[in-house]
Amino acid sequence: MAFQSPRGTEDWLPTTARAWEEFLTRAWRIFGLYGYEPIEVPTFEQKDLFVRGLGEDTDAASKEIFTVYSVGALDTLKKGGHLKASQTLALRPEGTASVVRAIAQHNLVPQGGAPAKLFYAGPMFRAERPQKGRLREFHQLGVECLGATDPSADAEMIIMCMRFFEELGIPREEMTLLINSMGDDACRPAYTEKVRAYMVEHKDELCEDCQRRIETNPLRSFDCKNPQCYEVMEGAPRFSDNLCEPCAERFEAVKGYLDAAGISYVVDPRLVRGFDYYTGTVFEVQVNGESAGLGAQSAIGGGGRYDKLMAEIGGPDVTGLGFALGFERIMLVLEAFGIQLDPGAVRPIYVACVDESVRAKAFGILQQLRDTGIPAVGDTQGRSLKSQLKVAGKSNARAAIIVGPDELAAGKVTLRDMDTHEQEDVTLEDVVARAASLYY
Ligand code: AMP
Numbered sequence: 001m002a003f004q005s006p007r008g009t010e011d012w013l014p015t016t017a018r019a020w021e022e023f024l025t026r027a028w029r030i031f032g033l034y035g036y037e038p039i040e041v042p043t044f045e046q047k048d049l050f051v052r053g054l055g056e057d058t059d060a061a062s063k064e065i066f067t068v069y070s071v072g073a074l075d076t077l078k079k080g081g082h083l084k085a086s087q088t089l090a091l092r093p094e095g096t097a098s099v100v101r102a103i104a105q106h107n108l109v110p111q112g113g114a115p116a117k118l119f120y121a122g123p124m125f126r127a128e129r130p131q132k133g134r135l136r137e138f139h140q141l142g143v144e145c146l147g148a149t150d151p152s153a154d155a156e157m158i159i160m161c162m163r164f165f166e167e168l169g170i171p172r173e174e175m176t177l178l179i180n181s182m183g184d185d186a187c188r189p190a191y192t193e194k195v196r197a198y199m200v201e202h203k204d205e206l207c208e209d210c211q212r213r214i215e216t217n218p219l220r221s222f223d224c225k226n227p228q229c230y231e232v233m234e235g236a237p238r239f240s241d242n243l244c245e246p247c248a249e250r251f252e253a254v255k256g257y258l259d260a261a262g263i264s265y266v267v268d269p270r271l272v273r274g275f276d277y278y279t280g281t282v283f284e285v286q287v288n289g290e291s292a293g294l295g296a297q298s299a300i301g302g303g304g305r306y307d308k309l310m311a312e313i314g315g316p317d318v319t320g321l322g323f324a325l326g327f328e329r330i331m332l333v334l335e336a337f338g339i340q341l342d343p344g345a346v347r348p349i350y351v352a353c354v355d356e357s358v359r360a361k362a363f364g365i366l367q368q369l370r371d372t373g374i375p376a377v378g379d380t381q382g383r384s385l386k387s388q389l390k391v392a393g394k395s396n397a398r399a400a401i402i403v404g405p406d407e408l409a410a411g412k413v414t415l416r417d418m419d420t421h422e423q424e425d426v427t428l429e430d431v432v433a434r435a436a437s438l439y440y
Contacts, residue, residue: 008128008136016331019341020139023168023327024121027141030164031119034156036143039118041098043125044068047090052312053097053277064126066091066136091125095142096277096306096322097313103146104315111316115147121327133329143303144322146310151250154281154305154321155257161301161323162263165285168330169339175300177263179283180239180271181251182219184307187244188279192218194237202232222272238269247280254281273304277312280305281321287333300333301325349435350392350418351378354385354404362403365413368432374439392418399438401431 005011012020028038047067068089069077076083092098099120103109108116121141128134143160145153158177166172183191195218203211210221210229222233243251258265265283273282282304303323310318334341349369353362362378369376377395379388385402392400402414413431416423417438426434 006136008130010135010137010328014345015342018343018345019331020327022341022343023141023330026167027119027121027164030160030167031143034117034160036117036119036145039099039102039120040122041095041102041120042092043123044089044091045098045101046086047088048085049097049101049313050090050093053100053309054093064128065093066125066127093126094124095120095122095140095324096144096309096320099142099144099322100146100306100310100315100320101313103144103318104310104313109147109316109318113147115145115153117143117145119143133332135328139327140324141327142322142324144320146320147318148321149319151253151281152257154250154254155261157303157321157323158254158258158265158281158283159261159263161283161285161303161325164325165300165330168334168341170287170300170330170333170337174287174337176286176288177265177283178268178271178286179254179258179265179281180268181243181247181280182272182278182282182304183239183243183247184279187242187247191237191239191242194242195219195221198236199232202235205229205232217276219272222270233270239272240267240269250280273302277306277309278304279307283323300329345396346375347396347398347439348375348377349439350388350395350397350400351376352385352388352392352400352402353379354402356382357405358403358408361408362401365401365403365431369435372432372436374432374436389416399435401435 010016047065050065068091069083070087073083073087076087099118103116103118119142122139123137124140125137127136130136143157145157158179162172162175162177165175182188196214199206199210199214199218199221203214205228206214206221207224207226207229210224210226213220221229222236224230224233255265255267271282271284272278273284282302284299284302286298287300288298301323303321305319305321307319309320310316331341351362351366351369353359366376366378377397379391383391389400397418399418400416402416404414407413407425411428412425413428414423415426415431415434
């Protein structure tokens, strides 16, 4: 075959495509309980939106963005010209920045108005090195709540996220909820300086990227995949010991709400989440990586508060919080736990022709079934009756209606229950109703 799907992308055959639909159905059900509505945003945006939102020195913004140029823009570049910011586009690496942009653009949180509560789902793109559970095109489901300031909103967000995972069937005891606070403008700068000073002391033990991060973004080093950096950062000052009073109080309040809801959690002082836009509460849900067949990739979702993001991208000063879940990784987890999200294909009624003389009549019965809302398929390849019934079996048909010239002359057809193999003659007037009774 000359063409294959690009590296890091996946085709979804019907089983996965149906699972995605089921995933969305359950999302509607759970998020709807908390007052959320759906939103769709473009798959590409002005690149600056993501860079500003995620932070210059995050992997997602610096190395992993797929930049998109129109042919005209590329020509301008080739000729040594400059592009306007609006001409440099990027495939979205995540959904939050776009949703926040849309909320600002359409003024969905008017001053004094109720919070905007929205969820989205769709493909995201990151130019990562593909491996199991890490794709270049993957799918996220995300939730954003803009304008809710109270700590109970943080707790509600976390509870809703856990509830959704349970709705998918992931046992609660297989999940670990990690939480942390990343502070705010009052305490984060001083804390960052402390971490920076610590890293300067240990500079020689850090990888090249982390050495650079000393200047650009020290907190990112908590996330570094290098085992030695991990060791070094274990000894770094902890955010939990350096929060300002309001942030500490807030974090205590969030924990209090979680305790009251019976949600267990682990406070992980290293949890800084991959993007710069987070402030205050952050959280991540992990599953036991090895038992879930995920290898190193054990995070199945996470999020937190991002009170500065809206203002950062030029919108009003409105607080925000949200989370995002990766569909593909969740599917790996479900598979490892033996959970089937795919509700299975519908079982059609198969309409078979004994010979060519009845084809037009069979065609009519097929239409009648579908008009009644019953899935129905028939032969379009001129096969023998025997092989049509084989196809009916393979397509998991609930029943077959066999249309033969002799029966037809008597105003009848044969109805065969494909599960019990029982057959009966049914009049043409009754056949659709009889098929329906088998079906429902
Ligand atoms: P993030 O947006 O990086 O916080 O990731 C949120 C969730 O999206 C993760 O927990 C993963 O489940 C999923 N995810 C992130 N990056 C990828 C990727 N490259 N391939 C597949 N899933 C991903």
